[in-house]
Amino acid sequence: MLSAHKTMPEAMMALIDDGIKIDGYIGPGHVSTIAGATMYSRLIEKHPISIVISGFEPVDLLQSIYMIVQQIENGERKLEIQYKRVVTPEGNRKAKALVEEVFEPCDDWWRGLGLIHQSGMAIKASFSAFDALKQIPVEVEPAREPPECICGDVLKGIKKPVECKLFGKTCNPVNPIGACMVSNEGACQAFFRYGR
Numbered sequence: 001m002l003s004a005h006k007t008m009p010e011a012m013m014a015l016i017d018d019g020i021k022i023d024g025y026i027g028p029g030h031v032s033t034i035a036g037a038t039m040y041s042r043l044i045e046k047h048p049i050s051i052v053i054s055g056f057e058p059v060d061l062l063q064s065i066y067m068i069v070q071q072i073e074n075g076e077r078k079l080e081i082q083y084k085r086v087v088t089p090e091g092n093r094k095a096k097a098l099v100e101e102v103f104e105p106c107d108d109w110w111r112g113l114g115l116i117h118q119s120g121m122a123i124k125a126s127f128s129a130f131d132a133l134k135q136i137p138v139e140v141e142p143a144r145e146p147p148e149c150i151c152g153d154v155l156k157g158i159k160k161p162v163e164c165k166l167f168g169k170t171c172n173p174v175n176p177i178g179a180c181m182v183s184n185e186g187a188c189q190a191f192f193r194y195g196r
């Protein structure tokens with residue numbers, strides 16, 4: 001097994017540490033279902049921002065945006081769960097115990113964002129017999145981003161996909177050049193499909 005697991009709060013914190021002006025985050029409902037809302041506690045202690053964990057239906061997202069706006073209007077900064085029908089503060093204790101048994105935090109590389117401290121999940125030494133990184137002696141070159149792709153800035157919210165020279169021309173959903181155009185969750189693909 002090759003572990004490429006990532007943890008969200010460290011990346012969310014790294015963006016703010018990087019000086020990106022963020023008023024609030026819409027927290028991922030699926031991740032938070034397992035990890036629990038308390039996984040954002042350290043982030044919100046360090047940076048007083050609004051975090052609302054949201055479901056995936058359009059009305060869930062609309063309500064989450066509304067909750068963030070309400071917090072800002074009331075001068076509050078706190079963690080709230082909109083997706084209450086699934087997400088709890090503590091998450092899935094049994095699943096979390098299993099994850100802790102097998103994995104441990106490690107520094108990890110994020111496409112477009114770079115190396116983020118303790119943002120990955122490595123397989124523990126006690127399970128190294130199953131760890132492809134330890135068992136298969138292969139050297140893999142670091143991934144290189146296409147030079148004209150501005151995915152990093154798009155991911156950080158500094159630039160819009162339409163500001164990329166390749167957007168909609170050489171880069172499109174049939175021929176994605178950067179990560180943001182690959183899946184329908186990517187900002188560039190969303191702009192291509194709905195924003196033009």
Ligand code: SF4
Nearest residue numbers: 149150164171178188
């Ligand atoms: S349009 Fe393509 S090349 Fe440009 S930033 Fe988005 S993914 Fe990268």
